[in-house]
Structures are given as C-alpha cells and as structure tokens.
Amino acid sequence: MGSQINWTALWVFLGFFVLVTVMGFWASRWMAGPANKGAHLDEWGLGGRNFGAWITWFLVGGDFYTAYTVIAVPALVYAVGAYGFFALPYTILVYPIVFLIMPRLWQAAAKAGHVTAADVVYGSYRSRPLELAVALTGVVATMPYIALQLVGMEVVIKALGLTGELPLAAAFIVLALYTYSAGLRAPALIAFVKDLMIYIVVLVAVVLVPLKLGGYAAIFREAGEAFAAKGGATGTGLQAAQLLPYATLALGSALAAFMYPHTLTGIFAARDADTIRKNAIFLPAYTILLGLIALLGYMAYAAHIKVESNNDVVPALFSALFPSWFTGFAFASIAIGALVPAAVMSIGAANLFTRNFWKPYVNPNVDPAGEAKVAKMVSLVVKVGALVFILVLPTKFALDLQLLGGVWILQTFPAVVFGLFWRRFSAGPLLAGWAVGIVGGSWLAFSDGVKPVHSFHVGDTALTVYTGLFALAVNIIVVLVLQALAGKRQA
Amino acid sequence: MRYLLALPFIGLLWTPFYNHELPSLFGFPFFYWYQFLWVPITSLIIGLVYLDDRKKGVK
Numbered sequence: 332m333g334s335q336i337n338w339t340a341l342w343v344f345l346g347f348f349v350l351v352t353v354m355g356f357w358a359s360r361w362m363a364g365p366a367n368k369g370a371h372l373d374e375w376g377l378g379g380r381n382f383g384a385w386i387t388w389f390l391v392g393g394d395f396y397t398a399y400t401v402i403a404v405p406a407l408v409y410a411v412g413a414y415g416f417f418a419l420p421y422t423i424l425v426y427p428i429v430f431l432i433m434p435r436l437w438q439a440a441a442k443a444g445h446v447t448a449a450d451v452v453y454g455s456y457r458s459r460p461l462e463l464a465v466a467l468t469g470v471v472a473t474m475p476y477i478a479l480q481l482v483g484m485e486v487v488i489k490a491l492g493l494t495g496e497l498p499l500a501a502a503f504i505v506l507a508l509y510t511y512s513a514g515l516r517a518p519a520l521i522a523f524v525k526d527l528m529i530y531i532v533v534l535v536a537v538v539l540v541p542l543k544l545g546g547y548a549a550i551f552r553e554a555g556e557a558f559a560a561k562g563g564a565t566g567t568g569l570q571a572a573q574l575l576p577y578a579t580l581a582l583g584s585a586l587a588a589f590m591y592p593h594t595l596t597g598i599f600a601a602r603d604a605d606t607i608r609k610n611a612i613f614l615p616a617y618t619i620l621l622g623l624i625a626l627l628g629y630m631a632y633a634a635h636i637k638v639e640s641n642n643d644v645v646p647a648l649f650s651a652l653f654p655s656w657f658t659g660f661a662f663a664s665i666a667i668g669a670l671v672p673a674a675v676m677s678i679g680a681a682n683l684f685t686r687n688f689w690k691p692y693v694n695p696n697v698d699p700a701g702e703a704k705v706a707k708m709v710s711l712v713v714k715v716g717a718l719v720f721i722l723v724l725p726t727k728f729a730l731d732l733q734l735l736g737g738v739w740i741l742q743t744f745p746a747v748v749f750g751l752f753w754r755r756f757s758a759g760p761l762l763a764g765w766a767v768g769i770v771g772g773s774w775l776a777f778s779d780g781v782k783p784v785h786s787f788h789v790g791d792t793a794l795t796v797y798t799g800l801f802a803l804a805v806n807i808i809v810v811l812v813l814q815a816l817a818g819k820r821q822a
Numbered sequence: 823m824r825y826l827l828a829l830p831f832i833g834l835l836w837t838p839f840y841n842h843e844l845p846s847l848f849g850f851p852f853f854y855w856y857q858f859l860w861v862p863i864t865s866l867i868i869g870l871v872y873l874d875d876r877k878k879g880v881k
Contacts, residue, residue: 413841419857420834423864427827430868547849567843568853574837582835612869615861622858 336492337650343659344491344666347528348502351521351667355509358516370700375514375707376446376682377600384609386519390675391597391610392617393522395588396422398483398669399476401529401624406641408628412558412565414573416625420581422618425588430611433589434604435751441603447679448595448747449687455750458758459691464765465743466687469592470680472736476591477676477717478729480669482642485721487662490646496722502666503673507714510674511707515600518674525671528664530620532649536630536661537623540652544633554629567629576784576795583800587741592679593672673714681709731781738776738799742768745803745810760813764806772802823874830864 373380382390400418407415436451445451449466453459481499488498509517541547551567558565569577588594601607624645631644638647649661685706690697697705720729746761775785775798786795833839834857843851850858 413853416854416857420860423830423857423860424834426864426868427830430871431824431827541849548846549849551849551851551854567851569837569841574841578835578837582831608872608875612865612872615865618861619858622854622861626854 337655337658339655340659340662341491341493343656344487344663347524347660347663347667351524351670352505352509354520354524355506355513355517355670357513358509358520359513361513361516361520370703372446372682372685372699372702372706373444375703376678376685377596378515378519380441380600381602382519382600382606383602384606384613387597387601387606387610388613389522389526390519390600390671391594392614393526393668393671394518394593394597394675395614395672396529396617396621396668397476397480397672398665398667399479399672400621401665401668402483402486402642402645403479404621404625405628405631405645408625409631409644410565410628410641412554412567413569414564414577415628416622417577417580417584418625419618419622420578421584421588422621423615424581424585426611426615428585429589429614430608432748432751433598433607433611436595436747437598437601437604437607439751440599445686446599447592447683447686448590448743449683452746452750453687456746456758456761458762461746461758461762461765462687462691464762465746466683468739468743468765468769469590469683472740473592473676473680474713474717474720475729475732475736476593477673477680477713478720479733480673480676481717481721482726482729484666484669486642487646487665490643490650491659491662500718500722502670503714503718506670506674507677507711510677510714511711514707515596515675515678518671518678519600521667521674522671525664525667526617528660529668532661532664533620533623535657536627536649536652540627540630540634540648543652544630550626550629550633554632557632572793572795576797579797579800580783583741583797583803584737586744586803587737587799590740590743590747591676592683593676596675596679596682673717677710677713677717678706680713681706684709734781734783735773735776737783738772738802739769741799741803742772742806745807749810756810756814757817760810760817763813764808764810767809768802768806771805772798775802823871826867826871829867830860833860833863 367374367379404415404418439451443454445454449462452465453462484502485499541550544550555567558567564570598607627645627648631648634648634651636644636647636651638644649658653661685702689705742765745764749756779785783797784795785798785801786793840856841853845852847855
C-alpha cells in the first residue's frame with residue numbers, strides 16, 4: 332500500500348465526501364412536512380417520528396452494519412477464520428428478536444412521547460435510579476463505539492495515502508456540524524447513499540474477486556492452507572472448543588444489538604409499529620451483505636495480501652484488485668459508512684443525556700425546544716470527545732471498551748424488555764440484577780484480560796461462553812429470585 | 823404460528839450440526855452456505871408470522 336497518494340482514488344473519495352456533506356446540511360429541510368413540531372426534540376432527535384418502511388430500512392441498515400463492521404469482521408475472519416463468522420448467525424437471530432420486541436417498545440414510546448429506552452423504563456417503573464442505570468449504560472457503551480467508527484475511517488484515509496490526523500479530524504468536524512444542524516435527518520438521508528454504495532462495492536467484489544482468484548473453492552482452499560500453516564485456534568471450520576463460544580457470542584450479540592441507543596433511535600424514529608415489523612422481514616438483506624463482506628477476509632489469502640495490521644485487510648484487498656477510481660469509490664463507501672452510525676450514535680447518546688439526566692436532575696422545567704438545544708450541544712461534545720479519545724489514547728483502549736460495552740448494554744435487557752410483556756416486575760429487583768450483571772460481567776472480563784469469552788471448568792471439561800450472555804443469565808436469575816421474595820408488584 | 827420464530831435459533835445455535843465442510847455448494851463449504859441459507863429462511867418465517875398476525879388482527 333505504501334504512503335504514495337493515489338490521486339484518482341482520492342478525487343473520487345473527495346467527490347463523494349462533498350456530496351454527502353451537502354446532503355447532510357440540506358437534510359434539515361428534508362421530510363419536514365405539515366406535522367413538523369419545529370424546535371422540538373422529536374424533530375432533531377427522532378426526525379419527526381415519521382420515517383416509513385423504506386427510510387427506516389436504509390437508516391437502520393446503515394446504522395447497525397457500521398463501517399467498523401466492514402473493516403473488523405473481515406479482519407477477524409482473516410485472523411482466525413470460521414470463528415469470526417459468528418457475525419452471520421448474530422445478524423440473523425437479531426431479527427426474530429426485533430420482530431417480537433421492538434413494535435411493543437415503539438408503542439410504549441409513541442403513546443407517552445418517550446424519546447429513549449430509559450424514558451420507557453421510567454414510564455413503566457417510575458424509578459429514577461433504574462432510568463439512570465439504563466441511560467448511563469447506553470451512553471458509556473456508545474462512546475467507544477463512536478470512537479471505533481473513527482478507526483474505520485482512519486484505516487481508509489491511511490490507505491488513500493494521506494498521513495497525519497488532520498484529514499480525520501476535518502471529516503469528523505464536518506460531520507459534527509451537520510448533525511448539529513439537521514439532527515437524525517442527516518444520517519437518514521446520507522444512509523441512502525452509503526448503503527447503495529456499499530451494496531455496489533460488495534456485489535462487485537464478490538463477483539469480480541473470485542473471477543480473478545480462481546473461484547470460491549480456491550479461495551476457501553487457500554485460506555484453509557494458510558490457517559493450517561499458521562496453526563492455533565484458526566481454520567475454515569470451527570474447532571471443538573469454539574462451538575459453544577460461537578453460539579453464545581451469536582445469541583448474546585443478537586440480544587444486545589437493539590439495546591444500543593443508536594439502533595433504538597432508528598426504532599423510535601419509525602412512523603408506526605408496522606414499519607418496524609416490515610423491517611424485521613427485510614433488514615436481513617444486509618446480513619447477506621455482511622456475510623459476503625466477511626468472506627473478504629478469505630479472499631485476502633487467495634490474493635496473497637500481506638498486512639501489518641489485520642484491520643488493513645479490506646483496504647489492501649481493494650487497492651490490489653480494483654482500478655483506482657473504484658478503489659476510491661469503495662473507500663468512500665466505508666468512510667461514509669462511518670459517518671452514518673457515528674451521527675446516529677451521538678444523537679442517541681445526546682437524547683439519553685438530555686431526557687434522562689438533564690431533565691430530571693438539572694432543569695426539570697425544560698421544554699421540548701430547550702431539550703433540542705441541549706441535545707444538539709451534547710451531540711457536538713460527544714463527537715469531539717470520541718475524536719480526542721482516538722487521537723490521544725491507544726486504539727486498543729477503544730476496542731476493549733467497546734467489548735466491555737457489549738457486556739454492559741446486554742445487562743439493560745431485562746429492565747427495558749420485561750416490562751413490555753409482564754407487569755409483575757418492579758424496579759428494585761431489576762436494578763439489583765443490572766448491578767450484579769454489570770459488576771460480575773466486568774469482573775469476569777477483566778480477570779480474563781478483557782476477552783469476550785470466559786471458560787468455566789466443570790470437572791475436567793471446560794465450557795467457554797460469551798461473558799455478556801453469562802452475566803445476563805445471572806442478572807435474570809437475580810431479578811426472578813428477588814421479585815419472588817418481594818412478591819408481586821403492587822399496582 | 824409465532825413458535826416458528828424459534829426455528830432459526832435451533833438451526834443456528836446448535837453449531838455441531840453444521841460445522842462440516844461437506845456437502846459443499848458452489849465452492850462454499852457446508853458451514854458457510856448453510857448459515858447463508860438461514861437468512862432467506864428467517865426472512866420468510868418472519869414474513870409468514872407477520873401475515874398471520876395481520877390476519878388475526880394482532881396489534
């Protein structure tokens with residue numbers, strides 16, 4: 332790859348970047364129909380709660396399958412093989428869960444004008460501590476996630492031959508400004524461009540690359556041989572010890588996915604519950620895309636790509652196999668793919684801060700226009716914070732935190748979901764379960780040196796499971812036991 | 823009808839069932855095409871449940 336600037340690719344890249352920037356600023360006027368509430372958090376933070384099935388499909392697709400995913404999933408598959416494919420069952424199983432839970436959550440939110448999951452929790456249980464627990468978990472889990480979008484962007488900027496931190500900072504500040512002015516409408520509009528670009532890139536890659544490299548059978552064979560030479564827990568099939576971690580990572584990640592503020596923001600912004608149900612049917616199209624993206628990790632072996640850092644696999648593969656104009660297009664799709672989730676994440680975090688911290692603890696009399704003002708400022712702070720985070724701290728720190736963030740966000744599942752289906756739970760047991768899950772999960776993860784899985788030794792067999800899922804099980808047991816001791820909730 | 827939604831979980835979480843190379847399809851080992859196949863199947867199942875819910879008037 333080298334540090335040579337690829338001018339053709341750079342111009343194509345810049346062209347698309349300018350296009351989405353213009354769209355981002357223009358978006359403040361997009362879909363501002365007669366029902367517009369003007370200066371209201373529903374407008375800035377949820378795009379007017381008026382997104383239909385198509386917009387929601389592009390928005391959630393663009394927001395859930397992030398740029399970091401496009402870089403990190405193939406990187407993991409390149410590094411370890413089949414094990415990295417857990418992203419595929421994860422992003423399949425998430426949709427039955429979305430179909431069952433999210434329309435109910437939307438209804439609870441729409442009825443009472445809730446903007447965040449923590450609002451819904453407060454609405455069900457009237458408990459400020461539980462509301463704060465859910466909101467705080469959401470913000471803390473999202474911050475490193477935003478930082479990782481920057482990593483995704485950094486990787487392609489570097490691959491274009493640009494050096495220094497200025498291009499990354501400039502791109503992110505532009506993003507921060509149009510998110511400030513247009514709110515959720517900006518990423519919703521940009522998501523159309525981003526998703527179409529990524530579909531084109533991946534479809535071209537999965538057709539063209541095997542043609543150049545001798546077909547899929549050859550790609551799997553070359554990858555298999557490379558793993559055999561490498562040894563360790565790698566290979567194009569799972570090793571016996573990976574069967575359980577694979578399944579528990581898939582299930583745990585699927586349960587966690589729509590507990591994050593950015594995915595929930597997409598849900599709350601939908602026009603009606605039916606929009607969400609339809610999306611649960613059609614969003615899996617992106618999962619096919621993700622599975623194909625994961626295969627890029629194997630194609631790198633067939634193309635004999637050598638990289639210093641696994642994260643460089645995708646850009647290196649594109650640079651090696653595509654003409655430079657298409658490389659620029661592909662890199663732009665990844666960079667824009669970072670902008671959409673980063674914007675939605677910062678909006679989701681800002682909504683949480685405003686509704687579940689500012690309003691209850693700082694200014695209880697704040698009106699919806701005031702809420703919008705606070706949220707806009709917070710979205711700026713959050714993005715600048717993520718930028719500083721990436722520029723100052725080692726990337727490993729963001730990676731570890733994001734991993735822990737997954738364990739933490741999963742612990743909000745009982746508090747957010749149980750109340751939608753059963754009336755018997757009360758705030759105390761849910762809060763206790765959350766606390767046990769957070770502390771226990773973090774402790775296990777730290778004791779393993781911040782690894783996603785933990786091994787339990789039963790006799791002489793070792794059972795290795797996703798730490799977050801184990802912590803969730805303990806969390807739920809605590810909730811059930813304490814609730815049984817306390818008796819049914821007084822209505 | 824809603825119980826159909828359990829099928830993807832059974833099909834995908836029981837990893838020993840599909841952790842094989844053969845039979846392969848279009849060069850893809852079984853492990854890969856089997857999991858890919860669950861994407862349209864899951865879509866279809868959710869779609870069926872959706873239509874059934876609508877017929878029954880589930881809100």
